[in-house]
Amino acid sequence: MYYSNELKSLSVLSLYEGELLGVVDKLYFDKKLKRLICLELIGENDTRLILQTKNIYHVGKNAITVKNNQAVSLKVEDIDLSLCPVGSKAYSIKGEYLGIIKEMNLTDKFITEKFSLDNNSTLDVNNLASSGKNTAIFYDKTDKIDISKFTPTKSPKVFKNTVVQTAQIQPIDNETTQNKNVVPVENANKPNFQNADFLLGRICSKDIFNFNNELLIKAHAIVNKKSLKEIKKYGKLRELMLYCK
Numbered sequence: 001m002y003y004s005n006e007l008k009s010l011s012v013l014s015l016y017e018g019e020l021l022g023v024v025d026k027l028y029f030d031k032k033l034k035r036l037i038c039l040e041l042i043g044e045n046d047t048r049l050i051l052q053t054k055n056i057y058h059v060g061k062n063a064i065t066v067k068n069n070q071a072v073s074l075k076v077e078d079i080d081l082s083l084c085p086v087g088s089k090a091y092s093i094k095g096e097y098l099g100i101i102k103e104m105n106l107t108d109k110f111i112t113e114k115f116s117l118d119n120n121s122t123l124d125v126n127n128l129a130s131s132g133k134n135t136a137i138f139y140d141k142t143d144k145i146d147i148s149k150f151t152p153t154k155s156p157k158v159f160k161n162t163v164v165q166t167a168q169i170q171p172i173d174n175e176t177t178q179n180k181n182v183v184p185v186e187n188a189n190k191p192n193f194q195n196a197d198f199l200l201g202r203i204c205s206k207d208i209f210n211f212n213n214e215l216l217i218k219a220h221a222i223v224n225k226k227s228l229k230e231i232k233k234y235g236k237l238r239e240l241m242l243y244c245k
Contacts, residue, residue, distance in 0.1 A: 001105060001106065001107060001108065001113075002059060002105075002106040002107075002108070002110065003103055003104070003105060003106070004027055004036075004084050004086055004103060004104035004106065005086065005102075005103055007024055007027060007039070007059070007064075008024050008025070008026075008027065008198075009023060009024060009025075009198055009199075009241065009244075010023070010024045010059075010062065010063055010064050011023055011024075011062070011063040011064070011242075011244075011245070012024065012039075012041055012051060012063065012064045012065075012066065012072070013063050013064070013065050013066070014065075014066055014067075014068055014069045014071070015057065015065050015066065015067055015068070016067060016068035016069075017068060017069050019069060020242065021041060021043060021049065021051075021066070021069060021072055022041030022042050022043035022044070022047075022049050022072070022242075023041060023042050023241045023242055024039045024040070024041055024051075024064070025040050025041060025042045026039070026040040026083060026084070027039060027040075027083070027084035028040065028079055028081040028082065028083060028084075029081060029082045029083075029084065029112070030081060030082065031081070031082055032082075032125075032128060033082055033085065033104075033112055033125060033128055033131055033136075034111065034112050034125055035110060035111050035112065036053050036106060036110035036111075036112070037052065037053060037081055038050050038051060038052045038053060038079070038081070039051045039053070039064075040075060040079075041072065042238065042241065042242075043072075044242075046238060047074070048074070048075040049072045049073065049074060049075060050072065050073050050074070050075050050079070051064075051066065051071060051072045052071075053110045055067075055071035055072075056071075057071075062245045063245075082131055084104065085101050085104075085115075085131050085136050086101055086102060086103065086104060087100065087101065087102075087134075088100070088101050088131070088134050088135055088136050089101075089134065089135050089136070090115070090117060090123065090135075090136045090137075090138060091135065091136070091137055091138070092137070092138055092139075092140050092143075093129050093137055093138065093139055093140070093143050093145065093147070094140070094143075098117060098121070098123065098138065099117030099118050099119045099121060100117060100118045101115050101116070101117060101136060102116055102117060102118045103115070103116040104116070112125040113125065115128075115136075123138055127139045127140070129143075129147050130147060196228060196232065196237055196240075196241075197228075199223050199228060199240060199241065199244055200223055200224065200225065200228060201222060201223065202222070202223050202244040202245060203220060203221070203222055203223075203244065203245045204217050204218075204219065204220070204221055204222075204223060204240060204243050204244055205219060205220065205243045205244070205245060206219050206243040207219045208231065208236055208239055208240060208243070210230075210234040210236065211234065216230050216231050216234065216236060217230075217231065217240070223240070223244065228240075
């Protein structure tokens with residue numbers, strides 16, 4: 001049996017080349033969350049890679065192995081699948097709050113068995129009605145409603161005699177925008193790694209230095225709060241993820 005949270009952050013190794021291909025960052029399921037389809041990896045130079053579960057050779061305690069580097073492919077576009085719903089709020093179809101999904105239990109064939117909630121209860125995957133960005137809806141034993149009947153119409157309703165207000169575009173004043181915080185475009189879609197506590201207690205297999213060539217953590221050292229704080233400070237978190245066991 002596999003657990004969704006344990007699969008995240010595992011290293012992916014190519015057996016033939018003897019190469020580290022990347023670290024698992026995201027899990028993608030089919031639309032009904034009944035089967036894990038593929039893993040998204042962070043590879044060298046932050047390259048996004050896709051590993052389909054059918055290409056996995058073995059899942060170990062500290063790493064996933066594949067036969068060779070042809071098991072992964074570049075992520076060239078958004079995948080039309082469902083992201084792992086861990087962290088989503090669960091509700092019944094009647095609006096009753098059930099809890100927060102904290103784990104997904106998977107078989108050795110990557111088939112979903114159940115959802116574990118933060119209140120120690122579980123939900124059967126066959127009772128899932130729908131799942132979105134941050135919410136999952138479940139049927140209860142008495143529900144016999146088919147939500148596929150709630151599919152929206154293709155053409156939205158048009159309301160007459162409505163007033164549409166257009167925004168006035170003002171010229172940019174350099175003086176007024178000089179002191180404002182602007183997020184660079186190249187960083188807009190980068191993942192947020194503020195919560196990196198899952199690395200605590202892991203072993204770093206390589207020396208990591210800052211830009212002044214000062215040692216942040218030694219090879220074979222255990223990651224602690226102090227070293228993790230310094231690594232975050234110097235923007236070396238991705239490198240730490242690649243070399244942690």
